Structures are given as structure tokens and as C-alpha cells.
Amino acid sequence: MLQVLFDALSLGSLYALGALGIALIFGVMRLVNFAHGDVIAFSVFALLWPSTDAVAIVFAGHLPWFLLIPFVLAVGAGLSVLSEIVVFRRFRHASPATMMIASFALGFVIRYFLLMLFSSRPKSISLLPALSQPVEILGARMPLLQLITILATIVMLIALSVFVRRTRFGLEMRAAAENFTMARMLGVRANRVIMGAFALSGALAGAISIILGAQTGTADIQMGGAVMLMAFIATVIGGLGSLEGAVLAGFLLGAASVVMQTVLPPEARPFRDAFVYGAVILVLLFRPQGLIAARGTKERV
């Protein structure tokens, strides 16, 4: 039972971090950033030296952990900010649908850039191998990484919520999320807030890439896709634009996935995701606005 809880929390953490990254950007500029998954992949590949050989040439991946983690977070944040400056800034007055298509295009550009440098063959890396040790907690035996993932996610969520609630920048961000035009009129600097949101979102993508990289030992140009899809669904169930909702829904999705895997009979298990998505549809039928609707997205008369 405890084991299931830990499994659910660790998978949920991953989805929650992803959902938060998407919700942050959606909050400030109504953009569903489908390039987020590719930022995750890019952050992992940043640890490798470009080569199309089967064996990965580890480069920055050799850094000690206290340098490696900030490095990956910075790469994620950097790429995300860059994509804002180069691409999304030009689309600021475009419709959300246009921006979404632009984000798909950007995702393709990033993915094919990686394909060009690294080829399509998944690369193996040993990222933070010390985390692959089993540990025992309250009778549940699990990889240390699972525990660290849960703890790190909780720490990041607390830090982020303090940042959003207690700092001026966080206040501006929340104001912008609620009513962007009004916030600008009241003196919130749009570019700064949006860039901040992209940087945070990119850093979260970096965090996911460290966890995924350490867990799977693999760098694959498509690796961000699955998490991105789940994260996007989590932001929708959570209520688009609502940060708390995204995190909550991320954890719920992770839990639903683990519980389905555990309780479904063997014949039904291959269709686990169908059951998870079925649950998603049910949630949306009863709460189309999401679990925690963002105030800014409600229809006003």
C-alpha cells in the first residue's frame, strides 16, 4: 500500500512539474507551449557532446552534481527564454490557436536540431548513478531516486509558491495571469513577467529532464513527448491557467496511472492509458472549467 503511494507520488511529481511549466506560460500569455517536451529533451542532450555515434560522448554530464543540476536548469531556462525572444514575442497579439501552432513548429525545430546533431538513436547516459541505489523506508523498498524526486518536487513547489505569493515579481506574475491588459496598465512590465515565466517554465523542464535522465538512463529526442502530453492534460483538468490546479491534477494523473496499473487485471492492463483518459473525460464532463478554475479565464458578462 505504502509502495503504491510512493510510486504514485513519484510519477505524479513528474507530471506535476511538467503541468506547472505549461500552466506558468499559459497563465501569462494564453499560450499552450507544445515545445515544452522538446525543451526537456534538449536539456538532457546538453550534457552530451554532439555526435551521431551509437555511444554517447558525455561532456557536461561529467560535472559534479552541485554543478550539473544548476547547469541543466540553466539550459532549460535559457532555451525557453530564447524561444520567447525569438519566436513567441512576435506572436503576442496573435490568437491562442496561432501561438499553439507556432509552439508545435518550434518543437519540431528543436527536435530536428537534436536529430541533426545526435541522430535518432537513443543515447545512454549514467546521470547521477548514486541515485540508483535501493533504500528502505517504512517497509517500502524503492530506488533512492524515487524518494529524491518526491522530496525535490515538494521543495520546488513550496519555493515556487513562496516566490509567487511573497515576491514582487510573483505578484506581477499573478496579476498578469489574472488580467494581462489591466496588469500592464497598472505598471507591470510585460516583457519582464513573460520572460520570467518562460525562465521558470524552462527550469522546470530542466528539472524533469534530470529526473527522467537519471531514471531511464536514456537521452532520446522524443523523450519529452509522453510527459508533455500528460502534463498538458493535467493543466486542462487542473483548470487552464491555474497553477495549483495543474499541480493537483498532475499528482492525480500520476496516481490514477499507478493505481490502474496495480488494480487492473492483466488482460486490461495494456489499455491502462485508455482508462486514465476515460477518467479525464469524466472529470471534464463534470467540471469543464477544470478542478480549480483560474479566475482570469472565467467568462465575464
Place this chain on the structure above:
Amino acid sequence: MTRTRLMTGLSALALAVTPMTGALAEDADGNIVVGFATAETGFMQAYDKPAQDAAMIRIEEINAAGGLLGKQIKVVNADTKTDRAEGAKAGLSVLDAGADMVVVSCDYDFGAPAALTAESSGKVSFFLCAESIKAGVQGVGPHSFSASVLAAVQGATMAQWAHEKKGARDFYRLLDTSYVYNKGICDGFDWMLPTLADANLAGEDVFKNDDASIAAQISRIKALPKEPDAIMLCTMMPGAVSAIKQIRAAGINSMILNGSAVDGSYWLSAVPDLSDFYVPVQGSVYGDDPNPDVNAFNALYKEKTGSDPATQYTYPGYVMIDVWAKAVERAGSIDAGAVVAELEKMDGEPTLFGPRTFTPELHHQNKARYLIAEVKDGKPGIVDEWTISEPVPMEALMK
């Protein structure tokens, strides 16, 4: 003088455009043409290229030894761009260039469009390394073959070998449902398991190749009263690395069996000091193949391409040209019907990578000699050799 120079110029021009107008050139030069409708770009390239390089080595050997039926083998290429629609076009393009035999992408789904194009033109086609029964008579048609061995043979080989040589009795089956290849391995395992004395299935579970975590599946294994002797993992890259890493990180030390798709040392850095991991391989890329000719082939491959073969999927390319050329030689013609008939007569035909058999019902291997590669303390090496006692029956293959 001027006239001669003009003629020389024209024939040089004719040579230069040969690849475009292969059909004409074939008549003119009398060459036999092998067309590669394979991926030169996109993700399949990583899988097609090594096998194609190996095929080229065999073609060069044959040409150096005087060619086939006294003619040189010429190669034409078309890029499928790892795209199914482009695959059909690439097939047409090499056929237009006069291909007598069409080599198509490694994977069934990506190779089939070009193979079907060849089939409808009545030409022989070979999948570089497809391991589904569909890559042949059942999926494409009577002129289609695969150069590799059925996935089911791999699962059956590992189950029987682990049972006979490692004393494994409790097996756990962990299937990755993302690809048909994986199901093939587990189908072979499912067929073999009931035939093994005292062997039983301790449990089973499924996952998906891109699952971010298989923690729930691992918890189920750990909940068993006793750790299974062997985990039959039916998966491929990159999910395989992730699964193996997570299984070991959770402290499960059962021996892990998989299909050939996880051969190679390139991924081992992800799971430092991995032990008790076994896969079947057609030949060794580690320089320790019991057959010295395979090691010599590896050296030649390195000389041609600059690096050692990364995985055993290099070898089917060589086998493919080898068996096809023998069939052409025996048929005394490149007529597709005659070549197919000769291929179908092959029963335990010796090749560098084990005997090969084709029948009118099956253009694929339902039984094959496999080397067993073990990973011990993070180092791979060949430890044994195994051929399943019975060929995998059609019912198990068509499941």
C-alpha cells in the same frame, strides 16, 4: 580526333547519368542491380545503415570474386526518409533504376511500402532485419523475404536456454506493448514455457516503451512471495534501458532475459555494473565470436565504416546478399520466380551467422542458432550457444 573526343565525352556523360537511368544502363552494361529503398535520413537510418553497410561488404566480395553469373552487381539507392509514403516512392524509384532485387527498411512498418511496390512488380524483396512474420509471404507476398530471425525464436531461445543451462524455474513476463516486435518475443516465450519441465509463470505485467516510470510494475514483482529466477523482458530501445535500470535500482537481482534488440555495449553506461543480463545474438560484436570468420568480418566492417558493428543487427545485411546471391547462382538467372524457388529450397543453408532455411510457407527463420550474450559486471561477452529444440509453430507466430 574531335569526333573521338566527343564520343569519349558522351560516354563519360552516359556513365555520369547511369544512376538515373539504371534500367537502360542495365541492358547496356549487363549488370545485376540491387536497389536499396532504405532510410538514409530520419530515425530508421540508425537501424538501416549498419545492415546496409554489411550488405555492401558482401556485394564487394562477390564483385571482387568475379561477380554473379559473370556480371557485376551494381547498387542503386533511394531514400525512404523514414516515411511510409516516401517508402513506396523509394521502391518505385529503385525499380525504375532497374533493380532486380529490392532491399527495404529494417522495420516491417517502414519497409512494407517499398516491399509491396517490389511485390507488385514481381521482384524479390528483402527486409534488412524485420523480425515479424508479416515480413514475408504472410504480410507482403510470395517474393518477400526477411534477412533476420523471427522475434518469437528469440523469446523461445532465451526461455529454453535459461531453463536448461541456468536452472531457471520461476519466470516473470514483462511485456512492453508499444511495438509488435516485443509481442513477438513474448509469444515465443509463451509457446516455449509450458514445454519446460517444472517451469511456471510467477506473474506477468505490461508497460509502455515511453512510460516515464515503471515503478508500479516493479512493485508488483517485489510483492511476489519469492523473487523470480528470471524476468522475461520483451522490449526494445530506449524503453529497455529504462526498464532494466529501474528493475536493478529497485534491488531486484533476478536474471533478465530479452530479445536481440538490446544487444550492444553502447547503452551499458546507463546501468553501471549490470550483471545477469542475457540476450540472443546472431553473431558477436564484442570480438569473441566462436567463429573466427565473424571476427574477421568485424575487422573488415571497421575498416570500411570506421567503427565496429554496434549491434548484431549489422549481420542480417550480409546474410541477405549471401543467400540471395547463392540462389541467383543456382537458378542461373535473375528471374524472380526462379530465385524464389531456389531460396525456398534452402534448408539449413550455412552462412557466416548460422544456418538459414526458407520454405514456400515461411520466408523467415522459425528456428535458428543463437549465441547467448551475457552482461556481467557491466561487460558483455558470449557465454553460450543455443538452438531451440523445435521450430516455433505457425500458430504461435500468427498469434
